[in-house]
Amino acid sequence: MKRFGYSPTGVEWAGIALILAVFAMTLMSFLPGGCFGMPSSIPYLPPSSSNFLGTNDIGDDVLAILLQGSRVSLSIGLLGATVSTLFGTVIGVFAGFMGGTVDEALGSITDFFLVVPALPLMILLAAYLGPSFMNVVMVIGLLWWPTTARMVRARARQIRGSPFIEGLMGVGARKPYIMFRHVLPNVWGIVLARFVLAVSSSILLEAGLSFIGLGDPQNPSWGMMLHFAMTRGALLHGAWWTFVPPGICISFSSLGFILIGMGMESRYRSSTKSIGDVS
Amino acid sequence: MGKIIEIRDLCVDFEMQQMRVSALNGVNLELQRGEVLGVLGESGSGKTVLLNSVFRLLPENARSSGEILYCGNDILSMDRKRAMQLIGRHFSLIPQGFGSLNPFLKCWLQISERPMEHFNMGKEEGYGTAVRLLGDMGIESPEKAARSYRHQLSGGMLQRALVAMGISGKSEAVFVDEPTKGLDERKKRLVIDLLQLAKQRTGAMMIVSHDLCFLKEVSDRVCVMYCGEVVEISKTRDFFASPKHPYSWALLESLPSRGLKPIEGENPSMVSPPPGCRFNPRCSHRSVRCLDERPPLAEIDGFKVRCFKYV
Amino acid sequence: MKKNLLVGSIGIAILILAGLGFAAYGGYFSTGSPASNNTQSVTKALTIGTTNIVKTDNFVKDYYMGIFAACFILDPLAAVDQGGSIVPYLVNWSTADSKDWTMTLIRNATWHDGVPVTAEDVAFTITYLKAKDPNYATHFQFVVSAEPLDNRTVVVKLSREWTSFTTGLAATRLIPKHVWANVTDPATYAGSDRNIGCGPFTYGGFDSASGAMTFNANKNYWRGAPVVDKVTLRFYTSTDAMLMALKKGDIAATYAYASGIDPVYVPPLLEEKNVSFIIMPNFGVDNSLWFNCMRYPYNMSEFREAISYALDYNGYVTFIAAGYAKVPTKGWIPDSWDYCVEKPLLAKNASRAASMLDSLGFVDRDSDGWRDFPNGTAFTMKILARSDIALSMRLAELVKRDLENIRIRVQIIPADVSTFQTITQKTKDFDSAISRTTFWGMIMYAGAGTLYFDNRNMGWANVDDPEYHAVVDEILRTANQSRTKELYRRLQDLYATNMYAIPLYWGKIIQPYRSDMVGGLVFDTMYGILGKDTWFSVIVK
């Protein structure tokens, strides 16, 4: 039966809508300052016509900070996901395609990182490296690749065993050529799905690191908004507008990427069933 | 001879995004008591959809109309739970390939699964049945085979187990899905023997296959399907001696033993089948009438054929 | 499988939202049940909450354990009175030349294990701590020897004249020689007698899992038995949680060494009718912007002054101190000190700051919107701030905002307490830093904050100015009180003209407590409400 072009399901539409909303926030954050309310001289001002989402403990307009935070969450999400996916894909393809000792060596490295409890290590690393944008990206990237690597490896192995690769060997194609031109395009679907899921995880991890105070102070993110709300008495003030909006933003943006990623993954699975069926 | 199953005007469409694929178009067919009916068709002819409709296994996006009557009850329109119960009690299926055997269950459990579920057969009785059946199929140590798992058995033994699965317990009709796909001559031979054995233990049998030589050996009647339609129903002997429909004729000609002559043209698309007779673009006997009028399934001298040549 | 995951993730999202919603209104729900304290029972117990979290109960290793040990189980040699002067406590002293000091035990104190406190212990404490505890290495930096003369007298010899030697005595926690004499590394000592002292309480134990530490009254204390039989410290990771506990009546009072609570918590607490506050002037400077005065361009006093005009001091008072603070003067020394002299108030004057920077050559040369060095390279001012103190990070952000208004590009460098100390005191690899000073630090070395300025000491400001050094040296030698005061004025002149550090606000120390549960808390200059006097006047209701 023929397959048709990409047409998202309801769930994926929801995910796309959420992600578009985040992108829209990011775009809006580049509007000149003052579009969303000026910093006020009063802390914890409740939402009003001059500050739609009120002000925080240092009188900043929460909406403006929220929009700026979308930049950080999105860029850390995308960058962290890129680093981890790139790493995972390279290792996965290499291990899966080469097989043998290479596979075993890379496999044990992957397994090692898989069993290392990621969150404590991440906190430790972040604390050790110091809070900065690139460090957060590196920490996320370094600790998120093993699952991607495993999935890509499994898929690469499957492809390596399929007749068309055998045929290519028979024609005299070289291994690097096959790896780049045939294995890579065939793992692409899974890589893309993993990438989208990794974005979501990166957003959550960044929020977690920032929340415990290990974020980059140069780039205030949603997690950091929560951090300062929690450490500077927003709860006691009942200033819900300082922590509910970033909480919603974190949940919904990561949910958006999760929905799309899961959609892509299941789509990908159903489209590659035939290869898996025949040994 | 009574009819066990009567299929009337069965149409099945699949709703895809933006289009409708017509898989079956007005199929009329009956399975008589005591016969082996071979449903012959190439891939895309709708023979598997036919089988799945009888077992109510169509996917969610399928839209069906028409009737599948068993003892006057329409399986198609019946409440799903009742239908499954009825199907389970009276029909059995020999699936295609060993993939349908659960690798985590012992062989006898799978053979006796259907009677144990639908006829309250006990475990011991189930085991006994399985061993007896496997013995009847010609396995030298049936007890050992019955207690084995899928991977412990050879291809021939698995083939026997599959057939045993189909004939364990009473059933009015056994349906067999592509039993020879990818098998070599000797294995085919084995399947033929096994099915002959199975035939004696059941009311009727319907075999879906594209393997002409195989059907020639096992079936009593042949129903030829082309592009979602029944184009010919004949006695097997008559069919192989003198096929009526041009498609049947061309199909026989394409066999290696008969000259290996290919049928010109391609299988038509199921999304937009050709108007009139669906075989007309490839037919060497086509007339103007074939181009826009659908020929009826005419009954002549005990065979049925859908071609204007005979009207 | 996939569906489960989906449902799960949506469920988690909803839970997060619900949690946030609940947290938002949690403040209103938990007005709390009245405390169930057994005032009539035999034992009088007091529970105090603190955010100064003790990790291990070794007072040499753990900074905050040191503080609490000093409050409860150890006695200092000298005390600090309400005016900030050093007065005798366990010992009195005399000196002829400010170099040889004779100390005499004036109390009949005994250790918790019954051994009497002798001059041997005093001498041992001074030499042992100087050798083993890095903090005391500076406190006793000029001490050459400490020898017991007899059972009650100790002679301390200094390498130079040092009139403020006694300030160190107020910080000294007297430790028993018979416990520590054979301990080579006190920071790792774990013997059961490690918390024996001669203070008003004996050590009760520490449960790090539940975050509680207890102290029991020492009936044999030389001032008599404390009013309360048992004090429990509860450790809270956040001020929020601690104040919730206060509202519920789980704790009777709160405590934070040298700073009190973050003032932003005060306004919402004002509505609680059972919560009262002890509000005391802070002898330390709440927060200052410290310049590395040996690094270009912060070595130019004009540059530092220009920065001082860029800052919005009223904003710091509002946002950081919630109004519980004053705009400071250029003299740096808070007006809580009696030797504070009047200096002009610091005030924001952005145009003046801009014109000063312009004339120094710090103008935007590559028209990227930011000021550059006179030689054209990009200029970024780095501000080191304490990442473990939220208030400090927020203050850094406000300073950054103010400086960015006059087009100075700013980068905040977060650092935890140990990194901060390493950078500011050892490597000196920083442009500027934001940090508080404590009363303790203010009186150390030559007093008046010299500890924090002089590059020959801790010297956060890294001041290398010979004029400044001369004044400091003279204070160290001068025994004459009026002359010292005169010199302190001189220091403030230097602070005002040179702006080694810019005070950001002069705040207050605020400690909320339950007026329906406890009364009679005395505020000690050094240790706040946990000072020794509290234990003889406190009323447990």
Next chain:
Amino acid sequence: MKQLSPKSYETPSQRLLDSAPLLGCRDVVKIFKSYLKGGFTALAGASISIRRGELLALIGESGSGKTTLAKILAGLIQPTSGEVFFGDKPLAKMGSKDLLHFRRKVQFVPQYPDLALDPTWYIYDSIAEPLRIHKEARTREEELEKVRSVSSRVGLGLDQLRRKPRDLSGGELQRAVLAKAMVLSPDVVIADEPTSMLDPSTQAKIVHQLLEAKKENGFAVLFVTHDLSLAEAISNRVCVMLGGSIVESGAASDVFSSPLHPYTLSLLSGSASGLEMNRGTGCPFYSQCDARMGACSKSSPPEFMTGKARSVRCWLFGQDY
């Protein structure tokens, strides 16, 4: 399409038999390592040779080792022992240049057409790929020309070239695979059951196209199949495989009209039951053979020549020589 009868492809067999073998192997043994069972002998000393321009059918049932033999001949797997030669050079001693030449001249068509092409590539690119690997086409135009001509030879239109494998039917896919194998104008095409998964009418079409192309280009074909009637219809020469070795070989007409080996006989008469082959010592057919003798169970029979280019492995024919 003109009506073809199978005989029209036959070239005088005598001429074929005289020519030197193009591709072949001698006494090839292949043991697949297995950690569980200690190894599985797929090939037990098989020898075969393909001559220029002939169509050699390799007949055998599943498990007889025919696919393994085909892959060894195509250089896809290494034999455990024995020698594969192309022309007069053994494969094992070839340098990289000769090996590349071998890869260009010997092409393999796998069994499952739906897995034989990269699902992410367009059909055109897949067919053109061997040209690109061997730098056979200097320009895009030349490449296009070559791909178009080879595609039209197997009946693939431009429309199908622009699609991806999932949008093609099984027959179209198999044609594309054939086109890919033929695009380098090889000397030998090794087709491993290329039609076993196809419908009869599609099978007829594909076989015709293969034969047409063979006629035009003159390459030799090793056609691996289990379908006796198909083999009979198209081949010049036949090798029958059993238990990892070739038990009978000869001109197709001879073998089908007068089979010598009892196994071949049972195959042709359709009386073979599904009993397992003998995997121990002796003749693999021993347990089912009606004519078995004492010698059959003790040792595997050697190859006996019963005529010119006709050989059989059965002790029945041992006495004749």
